[in-house]
Amino acid sequence: MAAPGQSTRPVLVCGEVRTSLLPSFQALDGRAAAQLLRLRADEHVRVSERPNLYVLSPEVLTGVDCRLPTANGARVRAVGTVAARAALTEGRVLQATAYFSAPATGPDLRRPWGQYLVRPGLVEPFGKLPEQAIAQGVLRGAGRGELDLGMIAEGLLAQLLRHPLLDHKAPFKSRRTHLRWTARRAPAGEGPALTRFTLAEDGLRTMELRLPEDVPAAAAASLCEDLALHDWLLTTVVHLLDNSRLGAADGPSAVLALRPAVDHLLHLWMPRAHVDRSLGHLWDELEQEPGFTRQWRSLVQRIRDQLAVQTIPLLHQALSTR
Known part of the structure; x- marks a missing residue:
């Protein structure tokens, strides 16, 4: 058996965020959003109105007993629970996240389920955890018979989209994006670091973090949700511009x-609006490269310029017909 206490300190956190446009013609207000995200009767939905309307569901747990994804083909069985939650920003952008933490070592024998349930969001391996192989495996994507965080997040999205509040009349067409992320423990004395962010095909993004031991897994999830939200905004506005046939x-x-x-x-x-203060500075690295806000401002200015250019002839035409 692993040493007492050693098996419960996470050294790796992995997650996946699915981001999409809420299929509703009208944006939901705070009360309706809270009703949509009431996933559990025993916990309240968090509603924040400043600096924007942001609604966060309570977490729900999925029990798992399966192999973890690995990049080197190693077969690592793990047992525990995956945490999942949903967020809605300004009643318009819906996100579902699934994530888990894992310790460096786990027991040699399976524990009773009750012992796993008292550690929500923790998945314990049998024996030693190959951190790097699993982190890379999660970023690559789950294979057959392996823990699939994307499937859990997608299942939560599907559950929410069946809610009777939604009329399934989205005001415009958009694509979903999904962000896979991992956070390994930072060396002693070092602060949080964003070590890698990539854009892949078919709406896939990946991010790798290094976080101190005292940073909660939920705080890492909030950072990744914030990044996924703003990446989706960039992606969606770019597609709208491409489809507008400007010129x-x-x-x-x-x-x-x-x-x-x-x-x-x-x-x-609104980058960092709902990110833990200890992690907010990681946005500075994204502003340097690839330059999220710089690209956003350029897109916004382009839209405003085009609207101004297109509106002037319409005004002249309206005046000439008087």
Whole structure:
């Protein structure tokens, strides 16, 4: 058996965030959003109205007994619970996250389920945990018979999308994105660090972190949700611009194509609004490269310039018909 106490200190946290447009013609207000995200009757939904409307569900647990993803093909069985939660920003952007923590070593024999349930979100390996192989395996994606965080997050999204509050009349078309992330323990005396962020095909993003032992897994999840939200905003506005046929479409068509960005998205850009203070500075690295806010400001200015250019002829036409 692992030494007492040793097996419960996480050295690795892994998660996946799915981000999508809420399929509702009207954005949900705080009360409706809280109703949507009431996943458990015994815990309250968190509602924050400053600096923007942000609603966070209580966590729900999924019991697992399966192999963990590994990059080297090693077969590592683990037992425990995966935590999942949902968030809604400004009643418009819906996110579902699934994540777990894992200790350096686990027991040689399976414990009774009750002992796993008292450590929510903790998955214990049998024996020693190959941290790097599992971190890389999670980022690569689960294989058959392996723990699939994306499937758990997607299942939570599917549950929410069946809610009768939703009319499934989204104001514009958009694509989902998914962010896979890992956080390994930082060396003693070092602070949090974002070591790698990548954009892959089909809406996949990956992020690797180094975090001190005292940073809760939920705080890491909040950081990754914030990054996933703003990456989705960038991706969606870029697609709206690409589909607007600027320079080729006539004035009214271009204005109509860009209107969803103005009505529903431009006011949502608030990095770090709901990130733990100890991790907020990691956004500075993303601002340096790839330069999230710099790209966002460029897109916003481009939209405003195009709307101004397209509106001037329409004003002249309206005045000339009087």
